[in-house]
Amino acid sequence: MTLLTSEDAVRDETKDDGAHDWLFAPAPAGSPTDIAKLGRERPKFLRVWTTAMTASGLLAPPPLLVLGGSGGAGVTATAQGLASVIATDEQLDVDSVVVDATPAGGSDLVARVADEERPMSTLQTWLTSDDPSLPSTVEAACGRASSGALVLPRDDRPLPRRETMVSVHRHLSDAGVVPVYDGGAPVSARGVRPLLADSRISLALVVAARPDAANRLKPVLSWLDDEFGEFLIGDTVIVVCRQSPRDNADVAGHLRRNLDGWVRSVVEIPYDPHLAIGERILWSEVRDETREAYRNVLRELTS
Numbered sequence: 001m002t003l004l005t006s007e008d009a010v011r012d013e014t015k016d017d018g019a020h021d022w023l024f025a026p027a028p029a030g031s032p033t034d035i036a037k038l039g040r041e042r043p044k045f046l047r048v049w050t051t052a053m054t055a056s057g058l059l060a061p062p063p064l065l066v067l068g069g070s071g072g073a074g075v076t077a078t079a080q081g082l083a084s085v086i087a088t089d090e091q092l093d094v095d096s097v098v099v100d101a102t103p104a105g106g107s108d109l110v111a112r113v114a115d116e117e118r119p120m121s122t123l124q125t126w127l128t129s130d131d132p133s134l135p136s137t138v139e140a141a142c143g144r145a146s147s148g149a150l151v152l153p154r155d156d157r158p159l160p161r162r163e164t165m166v167s168v169h170r171h172l173s174d175a176g177v178v179p180v181y182d183g184g185a186p187v188s189a190r191g192v193r194p195l196l197a198d199s200r201i202s203l204a205l206v207v208a209a210r211p212d213a214a215n216r217l218k219p220v221l222s223w224l225d226d227e228f229g230e231f232l233i234g235d236t237v238i239v240v241c242r243q244s245p246r247d248n249a250d251v252a253g254h255l256r257r258n259l260d261g262w263v264r265s266v267v268e269i270p271y272d273p274h275l276a277i278g279e280r281i282l283w284s285e286v287r288d289e290t291r292e293a294y295r296n297v298l299r300e301l302t303s
Helices: 006-014 075-088 109-113 123-127 135-141 165-174 190-197 211-228 230-234 251-259 288-302
Strands: 064-068 096-100 150-152 178-184 202-208 237-241 265-269
Touching: 064 075, 064 190, 075 096, 075 109, 075 178, 075 202, 075 237, 075 288, 096 109, 096 165, 109 150, 123 135, 123 165, 135 150, 165 178, 165 190, 178 190, 190 211, 202 211, 202 288, 211 230, 211 251, 237 251, 237 288, 251 265, 265 288
Parallel strands: 064 178, 064 202, 096 150, 096 178, 202 237, 237 265
Antiparallel strands: none
C-alpha cells in the first residue's frame, strides 16, 4: 500500500486542476528561502528571537543566560566577561546588566563584579518600585563594573508580589538593556526554568577544564534535552574555562569531538591569572586573549 503524502492530500482536497501548484514549486529566484544561492546548506537550528536595533544601526545581542555544568565552573566570571564585552563595544551603544539569577540568591556577584560602584538596591527592592521598566529605575538600582556593565544583585529573600524571573526579564527588556543572567548551578533550578524555556534567550553552559567536570556534563545535557528538547541543546554554547595552568588543555577538544553536531559550539576561555585569584574582577586586568575569548563566546551566542 502506498502512503499518502501531504502533497497528495492537498491536491485531492482542492481538486482545482493545478490552481495550487505554486505551493509545491521551487522558491523563486531571490526569495529569502532560496538558500541554495548562498552556497551553503540550510542551518540545522533556527533562532526565533527578534533582535532590537541599537542607535548605531547594529543588531543588539540577545538576552544571555549563563549556567554551570557544576559548581565552581566559572559562571560569574563568564557572565561578567560577556556583559563587559557588550558594555565596552562602542558600536553596540547598548547597556548590559549582570543579574543574580542563582538558585539561592545572595551570590558573590557584587563582591566580584561591581568594582566601580556598589549597588544601592537589590533585585527584590527594584521590583517594588513604581515602574521597574524605566531605564532610570534600573540604573538607580544597579551597581556598576569598571567595564561599564550594570550589576543587579539579589539577596536570599523570595521575590515580591508573586514576581518571577519572567517578569524580571520583561522589565529589563522593556528598559532596553541586555540582561546577562548569572544562573549558577544546577541547571535544573526552578528559578531559571522559565528563562530556559524562552527561545529568545541564548544559553551558555560553563564547564571547568577538568576531566571530571567534562564527565558531569553528559547528564546535564541529557536533562536539558529531556526537559526542553533538542533545539535548546542545538543552540547551546559550551564554555570551557581553564582555571589553573595545570588544567587539561584537551578537555575542549574532547568535547568538540564528542558533541559536534549536537551543540552549537565549544569555546575555551584560556587560563588568566587575574581570574584565577577568585576575588574582585577588574576588566582592565583581564588579559587581551581572555577578552577575545569572551568575544568569541558572544559571537557564537548571537550567530
